[in-house]
Amino acid sequence: MVTAAIAYLAFAIFVAGTVWRVVAWARVPVPFPIALTCGQQKSLDGIRAAWLENPWTPAGAACRTALEALLFRSLFRNSRAQFLPGPRFIYRPALSLWAGALLFHVCLFWVWIGHLRFFVDPALLGPANRFVDAGLLAGLAFLFLRRVLDPRLRYLTLLSDYLPLALLATVASSGILMRWWFHTDAAAVKRFALGLATFHPIAPVGVGLLFYVHLFAASALVATIPFTKLAHIAGVFFSPTRNLPNRSRARRHVNPWLAPAQVHTYAEWEDEFRDRMRVAGLPLERQ
Amino acid sequence: MPKYEHDGRIYEVDEDGFLQEPDLWNETVARDFAASEDVPEMTDAHWVVVNYLRNYYLQFGIAPMVRKVVKETGFKLTQIYELFPSGPAKGACKVAGLPKPTGCV
Amino acid sequence: MAEPKPDELVQIDYAPPHAPWPGPGAQFRKGTYSHAGAAKNLKYLGLPNPRDWQPPDADWKLPENWREIVIQGMRERLEKYRSFRLFMDICVRCGACADKCHFYLGTGDPRNMPVLRAELLRSVYRRYFTPAGRALGRLAGARDLTVDVLKEWFYYFYQCTECRRCSVYCPFGIDTAEVTMVARELLNLVGCNINWIVEPVANCQRTGNHLGIQPHGFKDTLDFAVDEIAELTGIRVEASVNRKGAEILFVAPSADFYGTPHYYTLLGYLMVLHEARVDYTFSAYASEGGNFGMFVSHELMQRLNAKIYAEARRLGVKWVLGGECGHMWRVLHQYMNTLNGPPDFLEPPVSPVTGTVFSNARSACAVHICEFTADLVAHGKLRLEPARNDRFAVTFHDSCNTARGMGLLEEPRLLLRAACNRFFEMPENTIRERTLCCGSGAGLGGDENFETRMRGGLPRAAAVRQVKEAHGVNLLACICAIDKASLPKLLDYWVGGVEVAGVHELVGNALVIEGEKPRATDLRGEAYV
Numbered sequence: 001m002v003t004a005a006i007a008y009l010a011f012a013i014f015v016a017g018t019v020w021r022v023v024a025w026a027r028v029p030v031p032f033p034i035a036l037t038c039g040q041q042k043s044l045d046g047i048r049a050a051w052l053e054n055p056w057t058p059a060g061a062a063c064r065t066a067l068e069a070l071l072f073r074s075l076f077r078n079s080r081a082q083f084l085p086g087p088r089f090i091y092r093p094a095l096s097l098w099a100g101a102l103l104f105h106v107c108l109f110w111v112w113i114g115h116l117r118f119f120v121d122p123a124l125l126g127p128a129n130r131f132v133d134a135g136l137l138a139g140l141a142f143l144f145l146r147r148v149l150d151p152r153l154r155y156l157t158l159l160s161d162y163l164p165l166a167l168l169a170t171v172a173s174s175g176i177l178m179r180w181w182f183h184t185d186a187a188a189v190k191r192f193a194l195g196l197a198t199f200h201p202i203a204p205v206g207v208g209l210l211f212y213v214h215l216f217a218a219s220a221l222v223a224t225i226p227f228t229k230l231a232h233i234a235g236v237f238f239s240p241t242r243n244l245p246n247r248s249r250a251r252r253h254v255n256p257w258l259a260p261a262q263v264h265t266y267a268e269w270e271d272e273f274r275d276r277m278r279v280a281g282l283p284l285e286r287q
Numbered sequence: 288m289p290k291y292e293h294d295g296r297i298y299e300v301d302e303d304g305f306l307q308e309p310d311l312w313n314e315t316v317a318r319d320f321a322a323s324e325d326v327p328e329m330t331d332a333h334w335v336v337v338n339y340l341r342n343y344y345l346q347f348g349i350a351p352m353v354r355k356v357v358k359e360t361g362f363k364l365t366q367i368y369e370l371f372p373s374g375p376a377k378g379a380c381k382v383a384g385l386p387k388p389t390g391c392v
Numbered sequence: 393m394a395e396p397k398p399d400e401l402v403q404i405d406y407a408p409p410h411a412p413w414p415g416p417g418a419q420f421r422k423g424t425y426s427h428a429g430a431a432k433n434l435k436y437l438g439l440p441n442p443r444d445w446q447p448p449d450a451d452w453k454l455p456e457n458w459r460e461i462v463i464q465g466m467r468e469r470l471e472k473y474r475s476f477r478l479f480m481d482i483c484v485r486c487g488a489c490a491d492k493c494h495f496y497l498g499t500g501d502p503r504n505m506p507v508l509r510a511e512l513l514r515s516v517y518r519r520y521f522t523p524a525g526r527a528l529g530r531l532a533g534a535r536d537l538t539v540d541v542l543k544e545w546f547y548y549f550y551q552c553t554e555c556r557r558c559s560v561y562c563p564f565g566i567d568t569a570e571v572t573m574v575a576r577e578l579l580n581l582v583g584c585n586i587n588w589i590v591e592p593v594a595n596c597q598r599t600g601n602h603l604g605i606q607p608h609g610f611k612d613t614l615d616f617a618v619d620e621i622a623e624l625t626g627i628r629v630e631a632s633v634n635r636k637g638a639e640i641l642f643v644a645p646s647a648d649f650y651g652t653p654h655y656y657t658l659l660g661y662l663m664v665l666h667e668a669r670v671d672y673t674f675s676a677y678a679s680e681g682g683n684f685g686m687f688v689s690h691e692l693m694q695r696l697n698a699k700i701y702a703e704a705r706r707l708g709v710k711w712v713l714g715g716e717c718g719h720m721w722r723v724l725h726q727y728m729n730t731l732n733g734p735p736d737f738l739e740p741p742v743s744p745v746t747g748t749v750f751s752n753a754r755s756a757c758a759v760h761i762c763e764f765t766a767d768l769v770a771h772g773k774l775r776l777e778p779a780r781n782d783r784f785a786v787t788f789h790d791s792c793n794t795a796r797g798m799g800l801l802e803e804p805r806l807l808l809r810a811a812c813n814r815f816f817e818m819p820e821n822t823i824r825e826r827t828l829c830c831g832s833g834a835g836l837g838g839d840e841n842f843e844t845r846m847r848g849g850l851p852r853a854a855a856v857r858q859v860k861e862a863h864g865v866n867l868l869a870c871i872c873a874i875d876k877a878s879l880p881k882l883l884d885y886w887v888g889g890v891e892v893a894g895v896h897e898l899v900g901n902a903l904v905i906e907g908e909k910p911r912a913t914d915l916r917g918e919a920y921v
């Protein structure tokens with residue numbers, strides 16, 4: 001029963017935390033339309049505008065955000081600068097981060113979907129295959145190794161950046177061990193999971209130590225998502241540089257907290273310079 | 288506030304060594320500041336530039352644009368650089384006691 | 393101050409320090425920071441804590457309760473800017489942005505990596521605003537706000553040109569420029585700003601432009617320009633000031649009325665607008681398109697910007713045409729309508745020459761001169777003789793703000809292709825949305841900041857050198873007043889033999905004005921070759 005309680009608690013923290021996090025972001029206004037443009041604007045008829053890289057409609061901006069969230073568009077631009085005598089810089093395409101990150105996220109998502117078979121009966125989908133599992137581990141290893149091997153990344157990495165990696169590694173390796181080597185009674189796991197899903201929790205029976213490791217690490221991971229950088233999963237959809245259309249001159253963006261400007265008025269200005277303006281023959285409002 | 292001293296006379300200047308109070312300017316001041324600008328001696332040519340700058344400043348509250356200095360003093364830009372090695376906007380303006388122009392120029 | 397030589401500055405060490413982040417605080421080495429804002433300017437603007445101080449001073453004469461002021465300021469801004477809040481929360485430190493900043497490329501200083509620049513603020517955010525940071529401190533990447541941290545903010549947030557290049561590469565669109573803007577607002581709350589920003593702002597508040605050109609001087613300059621065009625072409629163009637009833641208000645960065653080579657761009661505007669028979673006026677009150685207020689706070693940006701619509705209303709024009717300037721267009725495009733709109737007294741802009749409706753500007757009623765002239769050229773309304781620019785092999789530098797804050801990429805290129813025979817692009821990683829900053833934007837162009845500017849501009853200069861070597865490029869065209877002020881020095885320093893010009897200068901050179909006499913020279917007074 002303690003096991004179920006921990007799983008519930010983690011899930012509750014995740015849900016409440018996510019709601020809190022998303023509400024906290026959503027409450028804060030977007031005061032200015034600060035779209036970041038990565039292509040030609042829509043202006044003259046004869047000039048082809050980049051509807052995806054510089055969208056001027058909300059639909060275009062939604063596509064741009066989707067491309068960012070699903071295919072990591074911006075990482076795909078990545079390059080690595082090298083400084084050579086001359087002085088000269090060359091910028092080599094550097095797609096390893098894009099590929100590694102995509103591999104990791106796709107495999108993780110796939111494996112997660114595979115887990116649904118424990119929670120629905122009859123299972124609609126089978127588990128992820130061994131290639132996906134291998135991909136997940138490879139992706140994780142890549143994300144970890146680049147942080148320790150690349151001096152620049154090692155320098156900018158915080159201790160707290162290793163925590164999610166450690167949790168993920170624990171979850172993934174324990175799961176993979178259970179699945180391929182130290183088989184756990186899948187039916188028992190399913191009974192436990194179904195109990196959770198139907199709010200009739202039962203204690204897991206006939207599962208090994210690995211199962212507990214897997215479950216507790218996964219619980220910890222899930223519970224920390226809203227409170228750590230893992231919140232990027234939701235954050236990417238909120239980013240105003242990507243999700244706003246670039247049409248600020250065509251449509252006014254309203255700022256809810258703006259007060260009118262305290263402008264130095266024309267009258268005050270003319271008062272200061274009137275004599276000199278008169279001599280120069282400039283038109284005056286008051287003589 | 289930084290100070291600039293020459294021949295025992297002390298002036299309040301800004302961070303770039305420009306005279307703080309342009310109203311305190313006179314010909315002695317010009318000679319004193321010329322010393323800080325690699326101008327060993329104020330010749331007539333120097334005075335033509337300095338007086339033009341000074342008069343323009345008194346009329347308009349700002350240094351004239353370089354193009355105008357060139358045209359109205361009759362000196363080529365290279366000649367002005369010969370007179371004032373750090374140029375019309377810096378050296379010559381400093382000697383003429385004008386504040387340094389700040390902005391995208 | 394002896395300026396360091398290029399071969400000294402290219403000794404860049406990219407190896408990060410052994411000591412872990414954050415390491416020692418900022419070192420205020422001469423040549424790498426700007427003078428502090430002068431008290432008289434702060435007083436004139438009503439900004440907090442005017443005093444006599446300089447960044448290397450040990451005592452910054454902060455208000456007694458400076459920490460509370462800053463933390464409270466941060467709290468307010470976390471409630472006002474979703475960008476700020478979000479960007480504090482979601483960075484995963486993937487490092488994609490790290491080598492995208494020209495200041496990092498030019499200095500090798502790890503705190504110039506955008507991720508760590510933002511981390512300067514983020515660490516304080518964690519400490520005071522997140523449960524993990526409050527509880528775990530250093531373990532959670534949090535740190536106390538101390539005077540040394542504040543000094544580090546000052547050094548590194550006045551070493552960011554708000555160019556937004558980092559954001560292009562960030563998988564979450566984190567825009568360090570937004571972080572810098574907030575950081576500068578916070579610094580300003582306790583009176584920590586630089587004079588190269590606050591002096592133009594004070595000038596602009598008073599006289600209407602950054603340089604402090606007074607109305608009669610403004611008129612004098614325009615008259616001078618009109619005379620010069622008459623000498624050159626035999627045509628007397630009209631340049632009215634504060635004329636009521638004109639159809640269009642033309643606003644340009646004030647450097648165009650003052651600086652070199654900006655002034656030649658002014659000549660170009662005057663010639664094009666004359667040839668197109670546009671009914672327009674300048675304003676001496678709204679004589680600044682640029683907006684250094686943006687580099688202080690949103691409030692000051694709004695205050696300075698308000699003059700443009702106010703003047704458009706007073707003069708009774710139909711719409712606003714804007715000159716060549718980068719950050720000016722960031723403001724006019726993305727902020728003006730929100731800050732000081734809606735301009736319901738104006739009309740959606742229509743070109744009086746071609747009848748083109750600028751529907752992309754129908755609400756803000758402000759059109760970029762490159763859009764306007766490109767439309768003229770596309771409709772064949774201007775006769776251009778590109779051979780007059782044959783002494784130049786031209787490349788184009790996209791300014792950060794028009795490229796990444798607007799997407800004005802093709803219009804200037806269309807003009808250059810029409811006005812010059814020899815036009816060459818720099819490498820693709822250095823142009824358009826990936827363009828590299830001049831290194832002097834966002835108010836960092838002071839002479840005293842020389843080393844930082846030369847370092848920050850090195851990646852741009854290196855790209856120019858490449859096209860110079862490959863195609864003999866000897867002129868860089870741009871559409872930004874800060875570029876025109878900073879790039880001549882930068883290119884002299886790193887490349888040599890490359891001049892800088894505004895796009896409209898080249899258009900002005902090539903433009904055949906109806907009834908003009910044969911020109912002896914180009915706009916600079918140099919012989920056509």
Ligand code: SF4
Nearest residue numbers: 483485486487489562
């Ligand atoms: S690219 Fe974005 S997420 Fe990655 S380190 Fe830079 S700011 Fe953070």
Ligand code: SF4
Nearest residue numbers: 493552553555556558
């Ligand atoms: S906005 Fe530009 S200058 Fe600032 S951190 Fe990003 S790349 Fe560097």
